Amino acid sequence: MIMARILVVEDEVDLCKILQFNLEQDGHQVDIANSAEEAMKMDIPSYDLLLLDVMLGGISGFRLATLLRENPQTAHIPIIFTTALGESSDVVRGLEAGGDDYICKPVRISELKARIRAVLRRCAPQQGREASVENGVMFLGIALTIDPEQKAAFADGIDLKLTKLEFEVLRLLFSNSPKVFSREQIVSAVWPSDVIVTDRTVDVNITRLRRKLGPLGSCIKTRIGYGYSFEIE
Structure with missing residues (x-):
């Protein structure tokens, strides 16, 4: 399995604890930010993936994703949105904002883990034709x-x-x-x-x-x- 540094940006404290526990069980290193503003103070370029809630207080997840995509230092970092918004228009908006995947709440841990593995594999740099x-x-x-x-x-x-x-x-x-x-x-x-x-x-x-x-x-x-x-x- 690919081990990764994951930043979870989520304002639901209990959900943060659940996500952190389960992802660390898979060998990932997981840090938490409870707002976009808090996340922006962290060393985002050092992370391999962001798990980003859409409906954050203050700066929204969509807006944070747009800002990250505009910054050359963070433009390459894959983003998976988590949100209670499940309409197709919301999914499209998330992908257009720079999301690599989109998962609706309530989050099913097994599905989330599978999507994280897929995104990490898809976004991992290739090492030549053989790799x-x-x-x-x-x-x-x-x-x-x-x-x-x-x-x-x-x-x-x-x-x-x-x-x-x-x-x-x-x-x-x-x-x-x-x-x-x-x-x-x-x-x-x-x-x-x-x-x-x-x-x-x-x-x-x-x-x-x-x-x-x-x-x-x-x-x-x-x-x-x-x-x-x-x-x-």
């Missing part, structure tokens, strides 16, 4: 991430719950994009050598994998007469 391929890509507004240590794949921070074979097939294609692999090459790389695997078995696993990937499933291309590849259009 980009191994860590994740954006397609259709969805962040797809491969975690080789957890043996898991995530779409916007949500575990896709792949089987071992599905994960290994995805990792093979994803990590070598856009190389085309024949069915024989996929079997050799993924399946145990003492197991008899037909072309149909490979095709069935690809179909299941595409289904679990949802819109991202279209990235797995069928090359008739050759095999399969992972390609971002």
Whole structure:
């Protein structure tokens, strides 16, 4: 998991304590500001992410986000808005103010953690082509991430719950994009050598994998007469 310094800007003291406790359980370092004015006195450029309430007294969360985006030292810091305002127009306003994501209250901790993971992965600086391929890509507004240590794949921070074979097939294609692999090459790389695997078995696993990937499933291309590849259009 990505460890990060997170600044929570929220005027509900009890909610601050809940957020701080749960996020620190995930290994993040969490600081609290109970107003935009208090946050602006802190070393904001040192944080990796801001969790920002919209309806603050004084300077609003929308206004603070705009100010941060106008400052070159803080323009890159990802912002997740938390608010009781759930109308689509409010969401649009938050995104236009510079928010990277928007979550409505009451905050569900599991959803918040997933969104934080997704935003951090999406905004993390890429370290060359290999790091980009191994860590994740954006397609259709969805962040797809491969975690080789957890043996898991995530779409916007949500575990896709792949089987071992599905994960290994995805990792093979994803990590070598856009190389085309024949069915024989996929079997050799993924399946145990003492197991008899037909072309149909490979095709069935690809179909299941595409289904679990949802819109991202279209990235797995069928090359008739050759095999399969992972390609971002």
